[in-house]
Amino acid sequence: MSSTKEALGAALKELLAEKPIEKITIKDIVSICGVNRQTFYYHFNDVYDLLEWVFEEDANWVLPKEVVYEHWRDDVMVFFDYLRDNSAFALRVYNSNTRTYMLRFYKRKLKECITSFAVIASRGMNIDHEDFEFCVEYYSNQVIGLISQWLDNGMRLPPEITRERFLKALDMSMESLLQRFCKD
Secondary structure (H helix, E strand, O other): OOHHHHHHHHHHHHHHOOOOHHHOOHHHHHHHHOOOHHHHHHHOOOHHHHHHHHHHHHHHHOOOOOOOHHHHHHHHHHHHHHHHHOHHHHHHHHOOOOHHHHHHHHHHHHHHHHHHHHHHHOOOOOOOHHHHHHHHHHHHHHHHHHHHHHHHOOOOOOOOOOHHHHHHHHOOHHHHHHHHOOOO
């Protein structure tokens, strides 16, 4: 990985702590890094291309690639923990015109993890592929919906939604959902 790309990504995150992405220019980014515009364009097409790269890099380093059945709670909570630990960045992106991209990105990453979990949870069950995919999609939408609500509220959950309640609601819910689609 290029240290120049890392520097550009760090500069973008730094700027996002101060202002919305729509107001960030390539000039802003390169001035923080001490490189010229041509260097930026060597690596990225525009600010949004850099943002996409930052998402992918963070995901590769931080977010799980699969949910392991034995410690699924920790694997799912990594998504929330990452957003909390990068709250200024996350909220600026979420509250901009890139919100849809951000939610699609996290849903895709969550869906990969949930699929890995559902494969294990469905062992021995006779489930049509379409039903299996529906269950994964349904479950992914539930989690991304909670993430959206959390971000909408500035990362403050209403008192009735706690980490413990969220994990309790998820516990055995995928298994139960898959079981309802099982063909005997």
